[in-house]
Amino acid sequence: MKEIKIALVGQPNVGKSHLINSISGATLHVGNFSGVTVEKKEVEFERGGVKLKLIDLPGTYSFHAYTPEEEVTKKFLLNEEYDLILNVVDSNQLEKNLTFTWQLADLQKPMVVAFNMYDEFARGGGEIDTDRFYKLTNIMAQNVSAKENFGLEELFEKVIKTYELKNTPKVYYSELVEEQVENLKKVVKECRFSKRFIAIRLLEDDEDVYKIVHEKVWFSDLLPVLKKAKDILRGEYDEEDTKTILFEERYALSKGMVTQIAKRPKKETLTEKIDKILIHPILGLPLFLLIMWAIFQATFSLGAIPMDYIGKGFESFANYIGSLLPSGIVKDAITQGVIPAVGAVVMFLPNILILFLGINLLEQTGYMARAAYVMDGVLKRFGLQGRAFIPLVTGFGCSVPAYMAARTLKNPKDRLITMLVIGFMSCGARLPVYVLLVSAFFPKEIQGNVMFAIYIGGALTGLVVAKVLRAVLFKGEPEPFVMELPKYRFPKLKSLLFDLWIKTKLYLQKAGTFIAVASLLIWVLSSFPRAEIIKKYENMPQTPQLQAKMHKEILENSYLARIGKLMEPITKPLDLGWREDVSLMAGLAAKENIVSTMAVLYGNGSSNSKTLIENIKKSLPFTAAVAMIIVIMFYSPCLAAMSTFWAEVPQWAWRLFYTVYPNVFAYFAALLAVSLIKLFGA
Incomplete structure (x- = not known):
């Protein structure tokens, strides 16, 4: 048979x-x-x-x-x-x-x-x-x-x-491409593949085909013809990557073929009607930016409403616990250290949930894929491909899944460049620090805009860095982007609520365990040694002013202050003090630690958000606040994210580069910002 x-x-x-x-x-x-x-x-x-x-x-x-x-x-x-x-x-x-x-x-x-x-x-x-x-x-x-x-x-x-x-296809590209293919076919001799296939694959820099023909006696005659053909295509198409030229040829052929053979459904679908607006070549990008701006405005304005209530709740809780405990170190550590620090972190939970809700809505409705399509042209200019948009946007939630999402990028160069700039997308854990500093130093009516500028500024900086990396370390063009656009669908309320519940649960678990332990450690380091200072003040009338003076002296001479002051010569040009230095160091473990550490160092034992914000505003110059925001935007992510990067990238050279370069970049970016503010007298 x-x-x-x-x-x-x-x-x-x-x-x-x-x-x-x-x-x-x-x-x-x-x-x-x-x-x-x-x-x-x-x-x-x-x-x-x-x-x-x-x-x-x-x-x-x-x-x-x-x-x-x-x-x-x-x-x-x-x-x-x-x-x-x-x-x-x-x-x-x-x-x-x-x-x-x-x-x-x-x-x-x-x-x-x-x-x-x-x-x-x-x-x-x-x-x-x-x-x-x-x-x-x-x-x-x-x-x-x-x-x-x-x-x-x-x-x-x-x-x-x-x-x-024995029918074989007869498919042809544009006259210019076919002319180069014919020129190459004249030089290609015996081979197990058709001359046409060899010619086209060589134009596309196919390494497997190169290996097949490399040993052929006619290969040396082929090279100058191939070079000339590529130069002609590059010049005519104004595109360096010949793979992209052939991809665009095939896509144009596909579109032309569809008009010849296919009759589209008569009735325009709702998805098609919406896409006419949302992925419009001119309106698409401004609409995307407007949507993101609205999400950040809601994050700040709506999230600010419950902050005071949460802060007062923790303040009442601290007073209640304090009434149950006898006076002493344990009571002070819990009521002045752990509870205010955890409260300072938890009060930003609404802001984080609003941000996550916005991103989830974009994903569930099917808009996120459109945003990737819209951003493809922008990302390509910076040496990235459209598919990189998904891990980059995921980075606004958490860097850990963002690094894992980069697996969808098939080209190793595209994947590594994307992973090296994911850290510039401010994760949800940095949001509480931004809200704290922006609330302290910017007028209420522009706080949402400042927050949007921080996130977009970080993303744009990441794109510029990607462009530099592509030009210096990863030469070549990103792969052409092909992605299916799913139909629009209504988000499922149950799914949204479940996802927010999981994030709330994880956030509270982190605040109640890791952040609580870290804040206790910070309080201990900031409260000892203290015996001699307490002895110095014990015979004086214990007024609130004297208590504040004693607390300040203990803090200035604490173990934590000694650690922070070791870094002061490095961070002094940024107008940062030792308190900010140790807060940033604590943030390397988890970015929420920055808020809990500042709550211990500036909160004076209070869980009230207004008290913390006012104390920071009085103690920090504006230049220091800007420098701190910029350092947080760009320096190394948390240990969990760094561990994930190391697990995903086995090469030691890139691991070390990733560990060092964000911190160097963050320092000089902050130094530039501080210098400009001082230069223009802001």
């Missing part, structure tokens, strides 16, 4: 596995591809007296492979024996999916296209003319629905017919 070996290929989530499962009477074999732990599915069945053997290859977006799964697909298509390619395409994502179809067509192998999920596309009145597609590309195609078992028999009839006719 005649056997046809078919490579089943497509981008992720196009329904290849569903198609295999829909083939009735099929025999499924599951194993692993040779040398890798990637699942291999093979299906055998008969149609029209012919044995069909399908090998389901892992989903891949293009021949530029970065993950092990994509590498498996590429190696199979380049090195294994097969008779025909069956390319599965999502009918609802034609432009995106067809960019890979044209790459497969370059192989010049017999090929059939299955327009899957056609039932969804047709439901709204959409149509795909497969006969027209065949006339334009010489590739037979069939509209199918693996879900509803629609069109599968006709599909495999066309598979058998294509195999018998």
Whole structure:
């Protein structure tokens, strides 16, 4: 019996596995591809007296492979024996999916296209003319629905017919690109691939193809022709990366093909109507910034309402605990150290929850993917790709999951650059410190705008640093960005509330354990040694003024003061004192520690937010507040985040670079800001 070996290929989530499962009477074999732990599915069945053997290859977006799964697909298509390619395409994502179809067509192998999920596309009145597609590309195609078992028999009839006719694709790019391809084909000699495929892959700097042709005797003749072809393309397209040029060619071809073969659903969907506004080429970016500005305004204005109530609640709690405990060190440590410090951290919980709620709403409604699409052009100018937007925005919540989210970036250079600048996105733990300092030093009517400026300023600085890193350490262009835009959907209230509850629980656990222990340690270090100073004041009338004077003297001579004063020569140009120095040091463990430490050092044992803010305002010059905000924006994240980066990046050189450079950058950025303020007399 005649056997046809078919490579089943497509981008992720196009329904290849569903198609295999829909083939009735099929025999499924599951194993692993040779040398890798990637699942291999093979299906055998008969149609029209012919044995069909399908090998389901892992989903891949293009021949530029970065993950092990994509590498498996590429190696199979380049090195294994097969008779025909069956390319599965999502009918609802034609432009995106067809960019890979044209790459497969370059192989010049017999090929059939299955327009899957056609039932969804047709439901709204959409149509795909497969006969027209065949006339334009010489590739037979069939509209199918693996879900509803629609069109599968006709599909495999066309598979058998294509195999018998030995049909190969006839897909062409622009005249300029085709001219360079033809020039290269004249130099390419014997090879197991078509001359066209070799020429195009060399134009795209495909290392695997380079290795294949490198040993050929005609390779030296090829190099000057290849260089000239690339120079011509770069000059005509004003683009250095030839991979990007070919990607744009394929995307333009996809858009043109869709206008020729597809009839869109007659009725414009709600998603399409909204997208006309939110991802508009001119309005998209301003609207995104406006949405983010509104979130930060709400974070500050609404979050400020419960602050006083929470502060008064902790103050009452401290008085109540104080009434139960006998006078002494334990009472002072709990009522003047632990409770005020924990209260200072907890009172900013509403601000954090509002910020998280805003980000969650963007994610659940489907807007976050649009924001990534809108930001792609901006990020590319700074050496990043659009997909980097997701881990960067995640960094506004917490750096730990942001570093993990960077795994979605397939290119190692793109991934590392993104991870090196995630720290510039101010995480939720820094928010309480910003609120504290902004409340103390800026008028109420502009506090929300200042907060927005801090977050956007940090993000923009991160982009500039990414640009420098790309130019100096990671030369080359970021990968082209392809991402599915999901339909808009109403957020689920239950899901939102559950997520906020989890974040509240984790935050309170952290405040009640780690922050409480840290603040107790800070109080002890700031309250000892004290015996001689207490002895000095014990015979004097114990007035509030004398108590404050004694407390100040104890603090100035404490172990904590001695530690902080060791750093004063370094931070003096920033107008920072030893209190700010030890607060920033404590922030390396967890950024919330900065607030709890300042509450111990400036709060005078009070849990009242207004008292703390007033004391900081009296004690700190404006330049010091600005310097502190800038240092917090840019210096190293918490130990948990740093540990995650080290776990994700195995190279020691990059680990050490990541550990050092944010702190150096933060210092000089703060020094510049302080110098400018003094220069202009602010």
